[in-house]
Amino acid sequence: MANTAVDLARLSAMDAREAARLLKGVRAAALAGDRPPAAPRPEIAESWRRMLAGGVHPDRDHRSRLLSAAEMEERRQLSPLRQVLPVLREGLLPALDGALHIMVVADAEGRLLWREGASAILRKADRLGFAVGAHWDEAVVGTNGVGTALVTRRPVQVFSAEHFVSSHHDWTCAGVPVHDPRDGRLLGVVDVSGPLATMHPATLAWVSSVARLAEHELRLRHLESLERLRSVSAPLLARLPAGARALAVDQHGWTAAVTGLAPADRIPLPKSFGPGRTWIPQLGDCTVEPLPGGWLLRTDGVRSGAAASRVVLDLSRPGAWTATVYGAAGSWSQELSPRHAELLFLLAASPRGRSAAELAAEVFGDPTRTVTVRAEMSRVRRNLAGVLAHRPYRFAEDVEVELIRPADPARLLPHSTAPAVVGARLGRTGTGVIP
Numbered sequence: 242m243a244n245t246a247v248d249l250a251r252l253s254a255m256d257a258r259e260a261a262r263l264l265k266g267v268r269a270a271a272l273a274g275d276r277p278p279a280a281p282r283p284e285i286a287e288s289w290r291r292m293l294a295g296g297v298h299p300d301r302d303h304r305s306r307l308l309s310a311a312e313m314e315e316r317r318q319l320s321p322l323r324q325v326l327p328v329l330r331e332g333l334l335p336a337l338d339g340a341l342h343i344m345v346v347a348d349a350e351g352r353l354l355w356r357e358g359a360s361a362i363l364r365k366a367d368r369l370g371f372a373v374g375a376h377w378d379e380a381v382v383g384t385n386g387v388g389t390a391l392v393t394r395r396p397v398q399v400f401s402a403e404h405f406v407s408s409h410h411d412w413t414c415a416g417v418p419v420h421d422p423r424d425g426r427l428l429g430v431v432d433v434s435g436p437l438a439t440m441h442p443a444t445l446a447w448v449s450s451v452a453r454l455a456e457h458e459l460r461l462r463h464l465e466s467l468e469r470l471r472s473v474s475a476p477l478l479a480r481l482p483a484g485a486r487a488l489a490v491d492q493h494g495w496t497a498a499v500t501g502l503a504p505a506d507r508i509p510l511p512k513s514f515g516p517g518r519t520w521i522p523q524l525g526d527c528t529v530e531p532l533p534g535g536w537l538l539r540t541d542g543v544r545s546g547a548a549a550s551r552v553v554l555d556l557s558r559p560g561a562w563t564a565t566v567y568g569a570a571g572s573w574s575q576e577l578s579p580r581h582a583e584l585l586f587l588l589a590a591s592p593r594g595r596s597a598a599e600l601a602a603e604v605f606g607d608p609t610r611t612v613t614v615r616a617e618m619s620r621v622r623r624n625l626a627g628v629l630a631h632r633p634y635r636f637a638e639d640v641e642v643e644l645i646r647p648a649d650p651a652r653l654l655p656h657s658t659a660p661a662v663v664g665a666r667l668g669r670t671g672t673g674v675i676p
Contacts, residue, residue: 247263247264247267247279247280247281247282247285260400260401260437260440261401261402261410261437263278263279264400264401264402264403264410265401265402265410266278266279267279267280267281267402268281268289268299268402268403268405271286271289272293272299281403282403284389284393284395284397285384285399285403287393288379288384288389288392288393288405289384289405291379291380291392292379292383292384292405295380297380297382297383297405297406298406299383299405299406299407300406300407300408301406302370302406302408303381303382303406304370304375305370305375305376305377305381305382306376307372307373307374307375308352308374309374311611311612312374312612313354313373313374314612314613314616315612315615315616316348316352316354317354317355318612318613318616318619319616319619320348320354320428320429321421321428321459322346322348322354322419322428322429322455324458324459324462325419325455325458325459326346326355328451328454328455328458329344329346329431329451329452329455330344330357332450332451332454333431333433333447333448333451334357334358337357337358337359337433338358338359340359340435340439341359341361341362341435341436341438341439342358342359342362342433342434342435342439342444343356343357343358343359343362343363343366343433343434343435344356344357344358344431344432344433345371345387345431345432345433345434346429346430346431346432347377347387347391347429347430347432348428348429349391349426349427349428349429350376350378351376351377351378351379351381351387351388351391351430352374352375352376352377353371353372353373353374353375353377353387354373354429355373356371356372356373359435362434362435362436365436366434369408369409369412370382371434378391379391379392382406382409383404383405383406383409384399384403384404384405384406385399385404385409385414385416386398386399386414386415386416386430386432386433386434387414387416387430387432389416390416390417390418390430390432391418391427391429391430394418394427395418396415396416396417396418396445396448396449396452397415397416397445398413398414398415398416398442398444398445399413399414399415399416400413400437400440401413401437401440410437411436411437412434412435412436412437413434413435413436413437413439413440413444414432414433414434414435415432415433415434415444415445415447415448416430416431416432416448417430417431417432417445417448417449417451417452418430418452419431419452419455419456420456421459422456422459422460422463423459423463423491423493423495424493431448431451431452431455432448433447433448463491463495466491466534467491467495467497468497469533469534470489470491470497470498470532470533470534470535471489471497471498473489473532473533473573474489474497474498474532474535474537474573475498477489477532477537477573478498478499478500479500481500481539484501485500485501485539486500486501486502486539486540487499487500487501487502487537487538487539487540488500488502488505488508488537488538489532489535489536489537489538490507490508490510490535490536490538491534491535491536492510492534492535492536492623493507493510494507494508494509494510495507496508497535502524502540505523508521508523508524508538509521509522509523510536514529514536515529515627516529516530516531516536516627517529521538524538524540525540526540527539527540529627530568530627531566531568531625531627531628532573533573533575533624533625534623534624537568550567550568550639550640550641551566551567551640551641551642551643552564552565552566552567552625552628552636552640552641552642552643553565553567553643553645554585554586554589554642554643554644554645555645556582556586556644556645556646556647556653556654557645557646557647557648558647559647559652559654559655559656560656561576562576562577562579562582562654563575563576563577564577564585564625564628566625566628575624575625579654579656579657580604580617581617581620581621582654583604583654583657583659583662584600584604584614584617584618584621584634585621586644586653586654586662586665587600587603587604587659587661587662588629588634588635588636589636589642589644590644590665591635592635592636592642593633593635594630594633594634594635595633595634595635596633596634597611597614597615597618597634598611599633600614600618600634601613601614602660603659603660603661604659604660604661605659606659606660618631618634628640650665650666650667650668651666653665653666
């Protein structure tokens with residue numbers, strides 16, 4: 242029997258208690274350096290070796306500090322996995338109650354960001370420390386479906402005593418990494434976990450298929466963003482002089498439109514990248530100008546000075562607020578959401594800029610809501626790259642800003658309840674916003 246390897250088919254054919262006894266015997270032998278009753282699965286054996294080398298205690302349950310509510314909100318807002326939660330929920334949640342499982346979504350650091358499923362299992366998970374905000378990196382809590390999948394970058398299923406730490410032996414879990422289709426970056430892990438009695442070898446294939454659907458959703462969103470960038474950049478490229486060489490790329494270097502150059506799917510962008518003159522290995526010396534959701538790269542040797550010279554923030558029409566950016570190649574406009582219109586109004590009316598706490602006070606009446614402000618400003622800056630600066634948040638110094646308000650001050654951002662905007666409507670000067 243010592244030469245027989247543990248495999249999923251063998252475990253699934255056993256009674257849950259019998260499988261647990263076998264795996265505990267395998268683990269005990271591995272920890273003692275003895276001959277095991279069966280060989281552990283290769284991915285589990287590798288993980289155990291990492292745990293022993295890293296000093297993780299096999300019988301001491303380590304509980305990490307949970308993230309604060311503010312830290313959780315910030316991570317959730319900035320995580321691309323937030324965009325595919327509907328796909329994950331639709332693919333996994335309907336079966337979780339009956340299967341006595343829960344779904345967990347973790348970021349690339351192993352922090353649990355979302356957790357849903359059977360209420361009885363959620364309570365069991367709480368007792369284990371498997372809670373939202375907990376750190377389930379392999380080096381923290383040992384072999385597990387979240388942390389081990391992050392290390393191996395591959396789907397992994399962990400049964401009972403395959404978990405390195407003994408307090409996890411009543412659980413089974415299946416974790417699958419989710420990658421960004423734009424650049425292959427690891428975004429996090431989706432995991433389905435439950436009591437050992439719910440063990441099933443098909444669980445990993447099920448979770449893997451749903452994770453692939455989530456990646457497909459991200460790919461579709463990427464294609465849609467490229468199409469939006471193409472619609473903005475095509476008129477700019479058409480207005481360039483004859484023989485000009487230029488292309489529009491998104492923030493990851495994927496090409497949306499091109500003129501005068503052989504088309505390339507993607508241009509690797511330098512890590513330190515922004516408006517102005519930049520050397521790009523594949524293109525040479527380029528003039529870089531911001532576009533909504535990307536960049537215009539010109540390789541014709543024409544120096545255009547400032548990448549964006551003027552911004553017109555038009556708030557004169559209720560519900561149709563826009564920011565129009567003028568650069569060397571022409572102009573483009575970006576429609577603004579109600580929140581982004583508020584934030585840009587405050588920055589346009591405050592040339593010296595605003596800290597996150599000041600914006601939080603002016604928008605929410607609460608200077609502690611900096612996490613929400615930073616998340617929103619991160620989204621604004623993705624579309625107005627090179628136009629907005631930060632620390633403090635402000636329009637770039639070399640950009641002229643024109644603010645167009647409604648003729649009737651009472652119609653300024655009528656949806657807004659932000660204290661600073663309400664004060665501006667009434668002509669107050671104590672809000673820090675120029676009336």
